[in-house]
Amino acid sequence: MSTLNQVLVGIIMGSKSDLPVMQDAVDVLKTLGVPFEVTIVSAHRTPQRMFDYAQDAAKRGLKVIIAGAGGAAHLPGMVASITHLPVIGVPVKSSNSIDGWDSVLSILQMPNGIPVATVALNAAKNAGILAAQIIGTQDKEIEKNIIAFKAELAAKVIETAEEVEK
Ligand code: RP5
Secondary structure: OOOOOOOOEEEEEOOHHHHHHHHHHHHHHHHOOOOEEEEEOOOOOOHHHHHHHHHHHOOOOOOEEEEEEEOOOOHHHHHHHHOOOOEEEEEEOOOOOOOOHHHHHHHHOOOOOOOOEEOOOOOHHHHHHHHHHHHHOOOHHHHHHHHHHHHHHHHHHHHHHHHHHO
């Protein structure tokens, strides 16, 4: 049975300033036909909102959370500590001071038992694809969309290879 009417992926971010990066997750989930919601939840500025969001997410039917944040990026890890849902973390390069390593390390270096699936710096597109792949294990339509998406990637490589070989 397809679950396509139910919102399955929650995209959250620490600030509206993260949106230009996080938009890539929005766009690829649209492409892959995965129903999602998007909002701002700050671990530091709205801790109670973060707690409520994470605590209610599974009850509301979400299956995966994508959380993006920059700097001392505690949002993905704290959300993962509250919910049993899989959390995909997107380190956002929010300042030039240490090249985004602050975001990467604070999302990546989780303690044993509380994983966050951390994608590369600013790689919200990959976070969206990974979320769709997780949903696709249980939803035939989304699985089909993922397979088509990957076939398209492969076809582009073959096309460019043929151009280069001419
Ligand atoms: C983090 O601080 C946000 O995720 C953002 O990446 C960074 C800067 O936030 P703003 O000061 O632009 O709101 O919490």
